Amino acid sequence: MLTSRLAQDPALAPLVPRLAFALEIDRLKGVERRTWLADGSRRENSAEHSWHIATLALVLADLAPPGTDVDRVVRMLLVHDLVEIDAGDTFAFDAVGLTDRDARERLAADRLYALIPGGERLRALWEEFDAGETPDARYANALDRLAPLLLNLATEGGTWREHGVQRSAVRRRMAPIASGLAAIWPAVQAAIDDAVDAGWVGPD
């Protein structure tokens, strides 16, 4: 697959699935999200977004809920969007796309996590993230919501303004921050109200 000596040498062949997986996940860099970079130059992709929030998990670690295992959260965030390699990114305010998102992502997980030994451990982290019920998953989901909020604030409303999103919808979308990053929730509410005042978010 990769190169001829590698594939032919029985001592090296067991490495091939893992090296092939390393190239497979490179495709996440090509999955475009709606969110704009803070400098407004282009939309971000799911790989750099995953880096961003995994790093924020470290930067905001002292604000995580008691009992959070920050290293587990980081692992969770590194793999939380891998299914998008097959399923694509589904925009948060896209009601139609969201209806079949779960089915598409499960299919993607069935394929991707079967490619490497130990894949089921990574899959379990994604499933825990997706369920959003454990303290680790709550902190992880809060970070996944906080980053696009900050980017929308930095780009004068960003995707909110583009899609005419209302205050109630932004609040619902940001609700995981209330439980997963409670220390920041008042700041998030204030920022949303500021965005309404600025005309970036509808007042409803």
Place this chain on the structure above:
Amino acid sequence: MLTSRLAQDPALAPLVPRLAFALEIDRLKGVERRTWLADGSRRENSAEHSWHIATLALVLADLAPPGTDVDRVVRMLLVHDLVEIDAGDTFAFDAVGLTDRDARERLAADRLYALIPGGERLRALWEEFDAGETPDARYANALDRLAPLLLNLATEGGTWREHGVQRSAVRRRMAPIASGLAAIWPAVQAAIDDAVDAGWVGPD
């Protein structure tokens, strides 16, 4: 800074440096590396590269040297390129750029890691990575070399071919893999020889 209510509320003001830092590090998504994506569509940036190798640290964890703390390595890799926000990426085979890289990166670290509480802990991880002497740093550096190798193999020589790089230079560049990911070193040597046979790397 971010929005007016945030900056004015004394209860929320302490959060501002951290939220500003979250936007500051977004700039890493705009730092272009020389390496091409596996599909050859564009060069990668340092943020998505950091995601890639942090995730590989999980995928290849069972091949890490005994005593490696994989979660520490992941943290190290998430921040290992942050200094490039100010210092830019220095191409591995650029002898001129490499001469003042350390000074530029130290200046960047002085500024960036002072922006947030606890920044010195993240800086220590970067310094450990850069020194490359601990088992954790050796595994981290091996991953940082392995990813561009795989991407160059996937793009028919990629930056090696673009810059007419010779076998001896690639081997020197990949040497950290011999100590940090020893199980993969024979595969790396085989892949380099294959790349020479294919005409992607010079034979010297």
